[in-house]
Amino acid sequence: MKKAKSTGRVTIPTQIGFDTETIELIARWGADAIRDCDGTKLPETIKKEVEKVYTTYFLTRGDQEWAYGNQEDLQQFYLMSEYTLAEDSTVEIELLEGYFDQQIRIDERHDPSEWWEVIDRTTQTRIDKEDWKYESGKVIVQNSVPWHEYTVSFLAYAIWDPTQMYNHITNNWGDKLHEMPYDARKPQTRAHMLKILKEWLDENEDCTVVRFTTFFYHFTLVFNELAKEKFVDWFGYSASISPMAMEAFEAARGYKLIPEDIVNKGYYNSPFCVPTKAYLDFLDFQQQFVCELAAKCVEMAHERGKEAMMFLGDNWIGTEPYGKHFEKIQLDAVVGSVGSGSTLRMISDIPHVKYTEGRFLPYFFPDTFHEGGNPVGEARENWLCARRAIMRKPVDRIGYGGYLSLAAQFPDFVEYVEKVCDEFRLIYDNIGGTKPYAAPFKVAVLNCWGKLRSWQTHMVAHALWYKQIYSYLGIIEALSGMAVEVEFISFDQIREEGIPEGVGVIINAGDVGTAWSGGENWSDEKVLTTIRKWVHNGGGFIGIGEPSAYEKGGRYFQLADLLGVDKEIGFTLSTRKYNQTAVEKHFLLEDVTEPLDFGEGMKNIYAKPKATVVHIDKEDVGIAVNQYGKGRGVYIAGLPYSIQNTRLLLRACYFAATQEEQYNRWNTTNPYTECAYYPETHKVAVINNSYEKQHTKVYFEDAHYEEITLDPMGIKWFEL
Structure with missing residues (x-):
C-alpha cells in the first residue's frame, strides 16, 4: 500500500494568471500556504486551496502618492564623499561622485553647517564651519592644506527604496514607478502610515498572515554610479538617521551624536568594526523606537484575527531578534532567507515567536532561472548546508519566493523541491520539537x-x-x-x-x-x-x-x-x-x-x-x-x-x-557524516553531507557502534 504523501509546513509564491499550475504545485510540494512577492499579486481562486495566505505589506513604501507628496519625510542616509586631495589652499569636493543619483538626493532642507562634517582625513581633524560652504552639489573648503585628503559627511534623502530598486534593475521593470521610502519617525507620516495600515487590514479579510517586509528602516544598501552595489551592510543603521532622530537621541541619552559616529571614516560601522559606545547607544535607541512602533502595527493585525510575521531582511533594522527590545513586538513568526547553516540557525534560534520559517534558495528570478542556469545545483547546495543546522534546531516551516511561473519551466527543479519538502517534513516530525544530544559542555x-x-x-x-x-x-x-x-x-x-x-x-x-x-x-x-x-x-x-x-x-x-x-x-x-x-x-x-x-x-x-x-x-x-x-x-x-x-x-x-x-558518543567516524540523537523521541539520524556515497561507523552509547552506508546526500533513521 502506497504511503500517503506528507503535507504542510511549506509556503510557495504565486501570481495572477498562474492558477491551475499553482494548484498542481501545491499538491506536489505539499504546500499549505501561499505568498505574494514584490511585483506580484495573489489570485483569488488560489486562496481557497491553502490554510494560510501570506500577504506582503510594506509599511514605509505602501503609499507612493504620500511618498511623492511629502518628500521632506523621506528616509535619509548619512553618506561620506570620496577622499579628495587638496593641491592648494582650496579644494572642491563633489558629493555624489561614485553614487547612484537615482537612489539618493542631497538634503538641502537642513542647514549643512549644522548637520554635516568636513574632515581633514590626514590629520583626522574637523574643519571649522567658517572654512567651508555648500554650493550646487559640492563642498568648497577654504584654507585647505596642500596634499591633505578631505571628506564630507552629508545627509541625503533615499529617493528609491533599495529593495525595489534591486528588484527593478534585476528584472528590468522599465518605466515602473520608483518607490520611495518614508520615515516613520516623522509624526504626520507615522500617523498616515498607521491609518493606511488599518484600512488595508480591513480591506484584506482573506489575508491570514500579514508578512511585514519588514518594518521601518532598510539595511544599508547604496549603489554606485553604474547602478551596481557600492556598499552593502545587512547590519548597517546609517539609513535610519535623520536630524529628528539625532535630536531625539540627544534628549533621551544626554549627549549629541556627530556624523562621524555614523559614517565612521567611511567604514559605516560595518560588523567588522569594533563598535564605539556612541554607536552601540544609537543602535539601542533605534531598536527601542522601532520595536515600540512595530508592536502597534502587530497589535492592529491581531485585533483583526491575523497573524503577524516579520521578514528578517530588507527593512529589518531596529528589530534585532536577539536584542532586549524584540520581545515587545509580540510577533507570531519570523521568516528569513536561508543561505547557509548559520543563517538557518540565525532564524531558527529566535526567541519570543510562535514559529520560524526559512526561505530557501534559489529565489525564482531570471538571474538563476534562465537558459544555461543551474537552479537544481543551487538548490542542492542550499539544502545540503542548511540541513546540518536543521538537525540541531529546525525552523518550523520552509518556503520559496519569486515568480512561480518561472520555476515551473524547470521540471527537474520542481522534482527536486518536492524531495526537499518531503525530507524536511520527515526530519521535523521525527525531531518532534525536542532537543538533540549535545556535548557535555x-x-x-x-x-x-x-x-x-x-x-x-x-x-x-x-x-x-x-x-x-x-x-x-x-x-x-x-x-x-x-x-x-x-x-x-x-x-x-x-x-x-x-x-x-x-x-x-x-x-x-x-x-x-x-x-x-x-x-x-x-x-x-x-x-x-x-x-x-x-x-x-x-x-x-x-x-x-x-x-x-x-x-x-x-x-x-x-x-x-x-x-x-x-x-x-x-x-x-x-x-x-x-x-x-x-x-x-x-x-x-x-x-x-x-x-x-x-x-x-x-x-x-x-x-x-x-x-x-x-x-x-x-x-x-x-x-x-x-x-x-x-x-x-x-x-x-x-x-x-x-x-x-x-x-x-x-x-x-x-x-x-x-x-x-x-568524543565517541553519538558520533560518526567519517567526517562527511554526522549523527543526531534525540533522547525524548528515541530517534537517531545519520546524514551524509556530500554528493558521494559514504561508509561510516556510528557510535551510540558505551562504545557500541554500527557500520552503515549512506547514499549521496542521504539520511538514515534509527529508532532505539
Missing part, C-alpha cells in the same frame, strides 16, 4: 557583539565569498550543525558578569583589530585575568587566526601564555625559537584524511617553549595546544568552512574541554 563564541548578533556575521549575497577567507565565518558555519550547544558572549559581558555557567570552551577568532577578534578589548586587565583564571581552573580556550591580538607589553597575542603561541612581527627576530617541530600523532588529527586547509592562514606564528606543536603549515605553526593549569589552550591558524575543518573544530572543542573520552 557549552561552547561560547567571544566577540564584541555577543548575544545581540547570535549566528550573525554580515550576511547578504557576498557571504559565500567571505566564507572562503575569514576564519570567523567558517567557524560559525561549522558550529551551526555541530553537536554542541552554542552561545555568543561579548567582552562587556565578561567584564560585567564573568563567564556564563556551563561554558566549557570559549572560541575567539578573526583578524586583528576587528570586532570578531576584539581589538583594544584585549588591553583590558579585567578581560585578561578573568579568562586566564577560568582556563587555569579547567576551562578550554580555542583561538583561531589572530585571537587576543593587540600588540602591547612585548606580546602580539595577549593570551600567548595560554595559547602557547605568539606572532612574530619583527620585534623578536633576534630571539631564538626552538619549539617548532610537530608531534607525529594527536587527538585533533585522528580524522584528517586530506591536506589541512587553513585558508589564508597566518604567517609567522611560533610556539612557546612548553606548547605542543600539532601541525606545521609550511614553516609556521598551524596548530598547537598548551596545558594551562587544569585547562587547555588550542591554536589554529585558520578555519575556512569545509567538512574536514568542521571535524577538526569538533575535536578541538572536546580536547580543549578535556573531554576526549566523551
Whole structure:
C-alpha cells in the first residue's frame, strides 16, 4: 500500500494568471500556504486551496502618492564623499561622485553647517564651519592644506527604496514607478502610515498572515554610479538617521551624536568594526523606537484575527531578534532567507515567536532561472548546508519566493523541491520539537557583539565569498550543525558578569583589530585575568587566526601564555625559537584524511617553549595546544568552512574541554557524516553531507557502534 504523501509546513509564491499550475504545485510540494512577492499579486481562486495566505505589506513604501507628496519625510542616509586631495589652499569636493543619483538626493532642507562634517582625513581633524560652504552639489573648503585628503559627511534623502530598486534593475521593470521610502519617525507620516495600515487590514479579510517586509528602516544598501552595489551592510543603521532622530537621541541619552559616529571614516560601522559606545547607544535607541512602533502595527493585525510575521531582511533594522527590545513586538513568526547553516540557525534560534520559517534558495528570478542556469545545483547546495543546522534546531516551516511561473519551466527543479519538502517534513516530525544530544559542555563564541548578533556575521549575497577567507565565518558555519550547544558572549559581558555557567570552551577568532577578534578589548586587565583564571581552573580556550591580538607589553597575542603561541612581527627576530617541530600523532588529527586547509592562514606564528606543536603549515605553526593549569589552550591558524575543518573544530572543542573520552558518543567516524540523537523521541539520524556515497561507523552509547552506508546526500533513521 502506497504511503500517503506528507503535507504542510511549506509556503510557495504565486501570481495572477498562474492558477491551475499553482494548484498542481501545491499538491506536489505539499504546500499549505501561499505568498505574494514584490511585483506580484495573489489570485483569488488560489486562496481557497491553502490554510494560510501570506500577504506582503510594506509599511514605509505602501503609499507612493504620500511618498511623492511629502518628500521632506523621506528616509535619509548619512553618506561620506570620496577622499579628495587638496593641491592648494582650496579644494572642491563633489558629493555624489561614485553614487547612484537615482537612489539618493542631497538634503538641502537642513542647514549643512549644522548637520554635516568636513574632515581633514590626514590629520583626522574637523574643519571649522567658517572654512567651508555648500554650493550646487559640492563642498568648497577654504584654507585647505596642500596634499591633505578631505571628506564630507552629508545627509541625503533615499529617493528609491533599495529593495525595489534591486528588484527593478534585476528584472528590468522599465518605466515602473520608483518607490520611495518614508520615515516613520516623522509624526504626520507615522500617523498616515498607521491609518493606511488599518484600512488595508480591513480591506484584506482573506489575508491570514500579514508578512511585514519588514518594518521601518532598510539595511544599508547604496549603489554606485553604474547602478551596481557600492556598499552593502545587512547590519548597517546609517539609513535610519535623520536630524529628528539625532535630536531625539540627544534628549533621551544626554549627549549629541556627530556624523562621524555614523559614517565612521567611511567604514559605516560595518560588523567588522569594533563598535564605539556612541554607536552601540544609537543602535539601542533605534531598536527601542522601532520595536515600540512595530508592536502597534502587530497589535492592529491581531485585533483583526491575523497573524503577524516579520521578514528578517530588507527593512529589518531596529528589530534585532536577539536584542532586549524584540520581545515587545509580540510577533507570531519570523521568516528569513536561508543561505547557509548559520543563517538557518540565525532564524531558527529566535526567541519570543510562535514559529520560524526559512526561505530557501534559489529565489525564482531570471538571474538563476534562465537558459544555461543551474537552479537544481543551487538548490542542492542550499539544502545540503542548511540541513546540518536543521538537525540541531529546525525552523518550523520552509518556503520559496519569486515568480512561480518561472520555476515551473524547470521540471527537474520542481522534482527536486518536492524531495526537499518531503525530507524536511520527515526530519521535523521525527525531531518532534525536542532537543538533540549535545556535548557535555557549552561552547561560547567571544566577540564584541555577543548575544545581540547570535549566528550573525554580515550576511547578504557576498557571504559565500567571505566564507572562503575569514576564519570567523567558517567557524560559525561549522558550529551551526555541530553537536554542541552554542552561545555568543561579548567582552562587556565578561567584564560585567564573568563567564556564563556551563561554558566549557570559549572560541575567539578573526583578524586583528576587528570586532570578531576584539581589538583594544584585549588591553583590558579585567578581560585578561578573568579568562586566564577560568582556563587555569579547567576551562578550554580555542583561538583561531589572530585571537587576543593587540600588540602591547612585548606580546602580539595577549593570551600567548595560554595559547602557547605568539606572532612574530619583527620585534623578536633576534630571539631564538626552538619549539617548532610537530608531534607525529594527536587527538585533533585522528580524522584528517586530506591536506589541512587553513585558508589564508597566518604567517609567522611560533610556539612557546612548553606548547605542543600539532601541525606545521609550511614553516609556521598551524596548530598547537598548551596545558594551562587544569585547562587547555588550542591554536589554529585558520578555519575556512569545509567538512574536514568542521571535524577538526569538533575535536578541538572536546580536547580543549578535556573531554576526549566523551568524543565517541553519538558520533560518526567519517567526517562527511554526522549523527543526531534525540533522547525524548528515541530517534537517531545519520546524514551524509556530500554528493558521494559514504561508509561510516556510528557510535551510540558505551562504545557500541554500527557500520552503515549512506547514499549521496542521504539520511538514515534509527529508532532505539
